[in-house]
Amino acid sequence: MTISFSRILGLFGAFTLLFVLTQRVQATSFANLAAIAIPGSGTEGIANPYPSIINVSGLTGLITDVNVTFNGLSHTSPDNIDILLVGPGGQKMILMSDAGGPHNVSDLTMTFDDEALSFPSNGSALLSGSFKPVNYTGNGGPNDVFPDPAPAGPYASLLSIFDGTGPNGDWRLFVFDDQGVSNDPGSGSIARGWSLDIATAAVPEPSTLVLLGAGLVAIVARKRNIKS
Numbered sequence: 001m002t003i004s005f006s007r008i009l010g011l012f013g014a015f016t017l018l019f020v021l022t023q024r025v026q027a028t029s030f031a032n033l034a035a036i037a038i039p040g041s042g043t044e045g046i047a048n049p050y051p052s053i054i055n056v057s058g059l060t061g062l063i064t065d066v067n068v069t070f071n072g073l074s075h076t077s078p079d080n081i082d083i084l085l086v087g088p089g090g091q092k093m094i095l096m097s098d099a100g101g102p103h104n105v106s107d108l109t110m111t112f113d114d115e116a117l118s119f120p121s122n123g124s125a126l127l128s129g130s131f132k133p134v135n136y137t138g139n140g141g142p143n144d145v146f147p148d149p150a151p152a153g154p155y156a157s158l159l160s161i162f163d164g165t166g167p168n169g170d171w172r173l174f175v176f177d178d179q180g181v182s183n184d185p186g187s188g189s190i191a192r193g194w195s196l197d198i199a200t201a202a203v204p205e206p207s208t209l210v211l212l213g214a215g216l217v218a219i220v221a222r223k224r225n226i227k228s
Contacts, residue, residue, distance in 0.1 A: 075188025088169025
């Protein structure tokens with residue numbers, strides 16, 4: 001029986017993936033509880049602070065999942081709000097933009113999760129709950145422009161942009177109220193700040209991968225000897 005190198009390589013890849021997936025996943029929460037005014041003054045412009053920062057430290061491994069929660073979101077015209085999340089490695093994505101129409105909302109708790117079942121409403125009032133990130137067309141979206149010091153686009157649309165990257169460092173939240181004309185003024189806040197839930201998984205050491213590969217080759221060789 002002949003076992004090709006490509007087959008051995010494929011089996012090695014499968015064993016490596018299985019090893020990574022079975023490693024212990026560590027999930028940790030970090031928060032910045034300071035209020036964010038939207039906008040910082042008047043009815044249009046950047047929030048205060050801009051950005052709001054959460055410093056993540058002490059985590060090991062690489063990111064496997066990120067969720068973001070706003071605590072106490074209120075606004076008289078949520079459709080004006082654009083929210084950008086930037087990770088320590090410079091990855092950037094839109095959490096929510098141009099959602100909720102002109103419907104006044106108060107004290108919402110909104111979690112953004114790629115695995116959520118629904119999106120925030122486009123035209124109806126926003127609700128508390130868990131939602132997929134969304135960037136609706138309107139008020140400049142989906143090609144929103146955030147004032148400096150926010151990084152320029154293009155921006156990703158899913159939190160999975162952070163998967164496989166390092167978790168430690170400054171996570172920056174840029175909130176921008178992009179509409180302040182007389183027929184659509186608006187202001188609000190995220191009264192109790194925001195939080196990050198970050199899951200990480202250990203990365204196998206090179207020596208571990210070598211042992212996995214050697215063990216797999218030995219198994220294949222033994223099967224060849226038995227069958228021959």
